[in-house]
Amino acid sequence: MSLKELSLRLGLSQTTVSRALNGYPEVSERTRQRVMQLAREMNYRPNPSAKSLATGRTEHIGIVLPIEKNLFVEPLFGEYLAGVAQFLAESDMDVTVIPTPLSQEQKVYEQLAMSGRVDGLLISSPAVVDSRVASLAATNLPFVLHGRTQCEHPYSYCDIDNQGAFAKATRLLIELGHQRIGLINDECSLNYANDRYLGYKLALEQYGIPYDPSLCTQGGMTEEYGFNAVAQLLMHRPRPSAFLVSNMIFALGAMRALRQHGLEPGHDIALIAHDDHIPYLQADKFDPPLTTTSSPIRRAGYEITQMLHREIEMRSQNQAKQCKVLEVDLVIRGSTRIRKV
The missing domain is CATH 3.40.50.2300 (Response regulator)
Structure with missing residues (x-):
């Protein structure tokens, strides 16, 4: 259906119909609704080139x-x-x-x-x-x-709220008795990663726990980095009793590193990850199911x-x-x- 045919059915000028379809404020709401309803019923699709000429937009x-x-x-x-x-x-x-x-x-x-x-x-x-x-x-x-x-x-x-999310996650770990908490973060040149780092530090400060920079690492979002970062922090003495990781891909590597060191997540050591809801990495399907800060990307x-x-x-x-x-x-x-x- 063309704009001309749509206009004839409505008994309106082509200019009015075009303006209604493109949201011009001078068209009354009643007229706009009437035009939109018939356009939907007739499966009307505007010609992209004509629409671009009329509106000055590329869509x-x-x-x-x-x-x-x-x-x-x-x-x-x-x-x-x-x-x-x-x-x-x-x-x-x-x-x-x-x-x-x-x-x-x-x-x-x-x-x-x-x-x-x-x-x-x-x-x-x-x-x-x-x-x-x-x-x-x-x-x-x-x-x-x-x-x-x-x-x-x-x-x-x-x-x-990246800062609030990681402050909340860190507070949970502290309230469970953990004080040496490893942070496996994305690169802190990125603002969201820097906010997560600040949230982690804020929670430690609120509970009077000294900040230890050697427990914080940052790197590219790969499973291998998550594995290597956790493996390295497990060499510290005393070792961390909990880890907070910045994404589910890090979490895969973190779990592999923990098990290679004979540590069972949820039993020997605590683990929290941020979950962006990647379909093939579902937190409740991990073994054990993974505690997360959760926000669908x-x-x-x-x-x-x-x-x-x-x-x-x-x-x-x-x-x-x-x-x-x-x-x-x-x-x-x-x-x-x-x-x-």
Whole structure:
């Protein structure tokens, strides 16, 4: 069905129908609902080229993908992208993924801001101080950050309470009697990992437990790193009686290292991990079931894309920036059964 046929059925001008479909504020809500209902009933899909000409928009959002990070094979990115895709499927928008060498990433963002190739950008894995955010904040291109960064310019973001989550997990271990707690973290140049480190330190401070930097490690998100980091910390004397690890991939390596040293998680030593809900790494299917700080990254992908869509829709109205922090659940399971006495 064409726009002309839809207009004839409704007894409205093509201009009015087009404006109703594209959310123009001068169209009454009653008319907009009437147009949208018939469009759904008739399975009407606007011509993308015509819509772009009418609105000045591409109906594409952009994700810049540094080639060296191998994100296409990283399970967390896959789950995040599934959430992005879920919202886009509901909104008739598309995503443009722009692979680029890491050395060219900043330049690509600047080119996208000038070219009009996309209507907005999703930005992931922000550093503690992130030049991408400061650069884009000075342009008119809408963007939303998955996470937070230190920036003097206002920006929209969707994050989880990483600091609160790791403070809560550390407090649980302390209340179970543990004082020597190993932290296996992602690289602290990334803001979320730095926040988790700060949450860990905060809980120790609240309970008057001296901070021991030798119990904290950071590295790339691989099972091998989780294994090596835990194996190394187990050589300390006295050894840690509990571990807090920053992701489920680390947890796989951590459990392997513990068992190679004759230690059974939940019986000889306590273990907590952060769970982003990767489908093939389900915390309740571990042996023993794994205590976790829990926040689905697919939900974050959906939420951040919804926020970007809103930024694009309200672009001309000078709206305040959106700031959303998703809660993190602490789910207690068998890996923290052990109480240190």
